């Protein structure tokens with residue numbers, strides 16, 4: 319159960335991560351940390367802690383820092399949840415777009431509203447999180463600077479909305495994982511389970527294709543393959559996979575393919591709560 323418990327996230331009140339927690343568990347108690355590294359440290363220090371972290375945007379792709387921190391941690395994945403991301407441009411004391419020269423936000427949100435920023439000649443500057451940029455704007459009282467965050471962040475920090483829906487794609491959304499060291503058993507309202515793992519392969523022809531053939535053999539659908547730099551081996555890669563399928567055939571595929579791998583870590587088989 320997550321309702322009624324503290325759930326860690328990266329950012330400030332009004333962040334999309336906080337919205338993702340509250341839209342899935344309205345009675346959870348979100349607790350924000352300034353950076354992804356601090357959120358992971360807190361999850362690692364407290365064996366009972368639970369956190370919800372963004373891992374991928376539907377249009378701008380993976381949140382690499384989170385994938386790398388997760389690989390280095392001992393945390394498991396207990397659920398997947400998707401949150402719609404509507405971005406708004408907000409200002410302090412006015413709502414006149416022509417007075418804004420520079421906008422500040424989380425790098426992911428800046429990437430997700432590139433077209434709007436370019437079209438209006440706005441200088442972009444990176445902030446720790448979307449809602450944090452709104453909070454800092456309130457503190458600075460600058461009228462030539464805007465923040466890009468959720469409409470709820472404008473409400474929380476008393477800023478004026480200049481434009482809503484400035485994300486490049488109307489159906490912008492971000493995928494999150496519920497992470498913890500302790501087991502959390504939830505059920506998928508969509509009756510859909512996934513498994514995620516990461517592995518290193520020997521550097522030889524056909525290594526990746528031969529390994530992935532095990533999944534084909536057992537009728538398993540890979541919903542994602544991602545490569546990341548392999549620590550300590552420049553320009554060698556480590557692969558992340560998300561697999562959809564029933565747990566039993568998944569176990570058979572893992573076991574059959576294990577000897578092809580140099581290193582392997584499974585993060586868990588978890589329910590998809592929303593997509």
Ligand SMILES: O=C(O)C(=O)C[C@]1(C(=O)O)C=C[C@@H](O)C=C1
Pocket residue numbers: 328329332333334335336372375381403424426427446447448449491492
């Ligand atoms: O800054 C926030 O509001 C966050 O919750 C982080 C985050 C992310 O890291 O992807 C979450 C959802 C959006 O994609 C934009 C930013």
